[in-house]
Amino acid sequence: xxxxxxxxxxxxxxxxxxxxxxxxxxxxxxxxxxxxxxxxxxxxxxxxxxxxxxxxxxxxxxxxxxxxxxxxxxxxxxxxxxxxxxxxxxxxxxxxxxxxxxxxxxxxxxxxxxxxxxxxxxxxxxxxxxxxxxxxxxxxxxxxxxxxxxxxxxxxxxxxxxxxxxxxxxxxxxxxxxxxxxxxxxxxxxxxxxxxxxxxxxxxxxxxxxxxxxxxxxxxxxxxxxxxxxxxxxxxxxxxxxxxxxxxxxxxxxxxxxxxxxxxxxxxxxxxxxxxxxxxxxxxxxxxxxxxxxxxxxxxxxxxxxxxxxxxxxxxxxxxxxxxxxxxxxxxxxxxxxxxxxxxxxxxxxxxxxxxxxxxxxxxxxxxxxxxxxxxxxxxxxxxxxxxxxxxxxx
Numbered sequence: 001x002x003x004x005x006x007x008x009x010x011x012x013x014x015x016x017x018x019x020x021x022x023x024x025x026x027x028x029x030x031x032x033x034x035x036x037x038x039x040x041x042x043x044x045x046x047x048x049x050x051x052x053x054x055x056x057x058x059x060x061x062x063x064x065x066x067x068x069x070x071x072x073x074x075x076x077x078x079x080x081x082x083x084x085x086x087x088x089x090x091x092x093x094x095x096x097x098x099x100x101x102x103x104x105x106x107x108x109x110x111x112x113x114x115x116x117x118x119x120x121x122x123x124x125x126x127x128x129x130x131x132x133x134x135x136x137x138x139x140x141x142x143x144x145x146x147x148x149x150x151x152x153x154x155x156x157x158x159x160x161x162x163x164x165x166x167x168x169x170x171x172x173x174x175x176x177x178x179x180x181x182x183x184x185x186x187x188x189x190x191x192x193x194x195x196x197x198x199x200x201x202x203x204x205x206x207x208x209x210x211x212x213x214x215x216x217x218x219x220x221x222x223x224x225x226x227x228x229x230x231x232x233x234x235x236x237x238x239x240x241x242x243x244x245x246x247x248x249x250x251x252x253x254x255x256x257x258x259x260x261x262x263x264x265x266x267x268x269x270x271x272x273x274x275x276x277x278x279x280x281x282x283x284x285x286x287x288x289x290x291x292x293x294x295x296x297x298x299x300x301x302x303x304x305x306x307x308x309x310x311x312x313x314x315x316x317x318x319x320x321x322x323x324x325x326x327x328x329x330x331x332x333x334x335x336x337x338x339x340x341x342x343x344x345x346x347x348x349x350x351x352x353x354x355x356x357x358x359x360x361x362x363x364x365x366x367x368x369x370x371x372x373x374x375x376x377x378x379x380x381x382x383x384x385x386x387x388x389x390x391x392x393x394x395x
Contacts, residue, residue: 003390008383016376023369026362035357045354052351056344058270063340066333068131069266069280073330076135076282079128080323083285086117087319090295091312097297097305104300111298118287118295125286138259138284145260149291149314150179150251151307161226167219168244176291176314179253180245187219195219258289268336278336280329283322290315 029035036042036049096102097110125136161168167185174181193200195215197208204211210218227246262282269276287293292315297305 003387006383006387008386009380012376012380012383016373016380019369019372019376023366023373026366026369029357029362030359030366033357033359034355035362036355042354049351049355052347052354055270056347056351059340059344059347062268062270062276063337063344065266066268066278066337066340069264069268069278070330070333070337072130072133072135072264073280073326073333075130076128077323077326077330079124079136080285080319080326083121083124084316084319084323086121087290087312087316090114090117091309091316094297094305094308094312098302098309100302102302104298107298107302107305110305111296114295114297118292121285121290121292122287125284125289133262133264135262135282136285137262138282138286138289139262140259142260144257147177147256147258147291148179148253149176149256149311150174150253151176151311161223161230167223176310178245178247179251180247182243182245185220185223185242185244187216189215189219254291254294256288256291256293258286259284266333268333268340278329278333281325283318285319285322290318 025041028037036046039046093110093114097107102110126134128134128136167187168183189195189200189212191200191202191212195210195218198210198215199208200212200215201209202212204214223244227244261284264280264282266278266280267276268278283289287295291311295308295311297308299305
């Protein structure tokens with residue numbers, strides 16, 4: 001028996017320290033809810049979970065960004081709803097002023113209301129803003145742009161071409177932004193027919209035959225020459241059944257200077273890549289942007305009012321186009337939000353599996369360590385008592 005080294009007590013004490021350390025870690029995990037409280041707990045798991053946390057928090061903010069984008073779109077679209085209402089009223093007034101039963105003073109009174117509505121459209125464009133960003137007046141930081149609008153189309157010099165050729169039909173769709181009047185062209189030539197005394201065949205076999213494609217090309221050439229030679233008009237056509245875009249130099253045109261479009265970039269991702277940007281572009285919706293500057297319905301006769309009907313119709317179409325684009329972006333953003341929230345949910349679940357404490361499992365460990373700690377304390381006491389037998393030898 002020895003008294004200098006109580007190896008039983010040393011062993012019991014060592015095991016008790018191990019158990020106490022494990023019990024301390026279990027207590028920390030149970031009280032914090034995390035099984036990784038420091039890098040030493042799981043170095044690799046900590047690194048992975050921190051990357052996931054970065055993504056989760058970034059995506060949460062991206063979802064908020066997209067929601068802000070939806071709010072901005074709704075603000076702009078709501079204002080344009082009222083602009084549409086004003087344009088519809090202006091169209092009503094233009095139609096009223098076009099009636100020959102109105103006197104010049106009547107049209108002057110109508111003009112007064114039209115002027116007020118145009119002014120209000122400008123006010124809406126100048127004042128509609130979201131979070132201090134003006135949405136409808138364009139971007140003043142960029143160079144101004146110009147639109148050339150063709151107000152009247154003169155196709156009188158084409159009348160002879162139209163009347164002499166059954167291959168042209170008027171479609172009545174004049175593009176005021178390009179000054180082009182579209183007409184439909186068809187040759188009416190078919191396999192087995194005759195063109196200028198030549199039989200139309202799939203391939204040329206004799207001098208008296210011509211291929212269908214060659215016959216159509218010849219018809220097109222003749223038609224182009226007729227259009228070009230009709231005076232102050234140019235035209236193009238490429239194939240049978242195509243539309244011919246005809247431009248007349250006699251068209252009256254007006255130039256409008258407006259602010260450049262406003263581009264709002266919405267960041268909808270956790271990373272810095274370019275494909276995490278959704279750009280919202282809003283054209284200037286001022287009277288100049290809608291080509292309403294100088295809109296006139298007044299006058300001794302109804303010609304100004306009648307002409308203004310087309311001008312207002314073009315403005316209505318411009319607002320419709322912008323509202324359509326805004327609606328499309330809003331729908332896209334709403335899908336983006338749904339996707340971001342889905343990714344956040346699934347990434348959070350993955351991060352939870354790495355970092356969160358399984359409370360039931362850890363409670364089992366805690367209970368085990370608690371029992372072992374009590375047993376270790378008991379065994380340490382017993383080991384300390386074992387050396388007391390030495391005293392009996394000293395009596």
